[in-house]
Amino acid sequence: MAEQKSNASFPPDIIREILLKLPVESLLRCKSVCKEWYSLISDQHFIKSHYSLSSTNINYAHHRLICNTRSNLISCPLYDVLFNEYVNNAIQLENPLQRTWPRRVRIVGSCNGLVCILVEDNNTLFIYNPSTRITNFLLGSKKGAVSFSVHGFGYDEMTHDYKVVKLYQTWPCWGTMIYSLKARSWKEIGLFPCPDHLSDGKFLNGALHWATGDGQSGNIVSLDLGKETYGEVLQPEYDEGSGYFELEVSGEWLCVLCDYYENRAVDVWVMKVYGVKDSWTKLASIRHPNIWGAQIFLASF
Template structure:
């Protein structure tokens, strides 16, 4: 009679269990607890989960919904009356059915500068939340809602008290080379002769790096617009001043592995405006652009662009143009994201009417109502259930 299974067999059995089951298994005995909380086990389990999702098409997408009495396309999520925001997981497919509801830590409203925390980015099941409406908000938090664990990010070096007024944006991503999750904060001061600095927070190190300056001054167009984390780099829409005094729009990319910045030019025929939005392509391997604009005849349109080969500017391809001849006349659209199957999720804006999320099939050009409405702001990004944060001693349960 066998009284004890070999450790490698136990490891193989645990390795195949879902994240939530593994959390319960940590209470069985000390050896299991130590095995499951090992960083190598956590990373290998994550890779297996991602591979299974790719194999069976069981991808998930997190949807952040802020309720309100009116509908707006503004990405600033402050609303007239603070109400409860909602977080849901949906299957990332044509149906977009609800998978479950998620819970996040509750912050005292009186301690926040914004009425709701903003989702900056999501990576491997880790969600980065920020209270960064203005230069006085320094509440940053990393959460794994599947495990209900969180880590509070310490106050950065560059603040209003240290450098005065400034413009700031923040990004979040994963450095695969070091198995570390990082937050980068880009700051441009408001001096007569401005300078741009950046500082990086490392989850593994638990602290911010010393601020460093960029060789050139640049400014992210709207700090509260969604970022795009692709191929180990965080991307933002930005602009920079040329030597002749003109301004040039481009995509600013920060590579977490090399700790370096680079620029990517937008499509040559791209209609530049402050209402455009950067996104991730459907396959998650490149970047995309959604561009609303007005034609000479005052017709509202949205161009949808994808960089077919990441890093090759000549591969920018316009997939389609949406116009106001959609499901209802007078509608204008704010594209939200691509789904894994290549559809586009959109927020239709009907003046002050309620918004109901739509899904656009780019092949058939058909719209489908998703049955989600009554909110004034939506954010959606790919999500995977994981054990990230389980090995962090400074992570707290909520």
């Protein structure tokens, strides 16, 4: 009996669903299978769908924590951090600079699995994909030699463009420059609306956010990356007393950690509906913590 040929090819929709469930390392290998797979895996809509699916995985299968020491980038599985007594799989990330790590390196922000990194020794900025090892170095800005600057990193849904924001000190104000990864250029948009000391911006809902001053007299300033205009996010009704407050992002929520000097406690506030003042909710009040350590960002591999 002649051998019957099998033509068991899957429909394109089924192939797409299978590929969406693979980790990035496997997808990179699948690119070499055929031209159709290469085109599919390289498609921006596929990349966005894969990231969205990976980031909502309840088993944290593709999640890693990325943090920086003074001169290194360290990555470890989120599952180990949450559920295991010890973290045995922490690794030092490959150095994209092709030389020894500089003395001072800082994570500016993380967005869609990409990490924006600042080399403080020479003000070099680059966007790094830890999964593919692809690096995009930013061209230097004309304000590169300023004495002090802070940054922010996010994604503009309107133009499908990654943007880096640089706030540079020009006493008594802060100037604002925005770098477009698509255009590969900087442009200046005017002054930051508050003169206070700042830290790097936090990205959420298409905007970067900075906390200025303290919880009683400061502001939460937002910068819409699509419109490239500043705004203000109304704050919660803090308890009485002076304190220092730190702005973070927790999942889909804007988060404020308010440290009260008098009673040595930190209140954790989250904005459950973005832009709605009444949605601020105090999740917890933590007594005398020591939480001001290295910055940690969540990225999906």
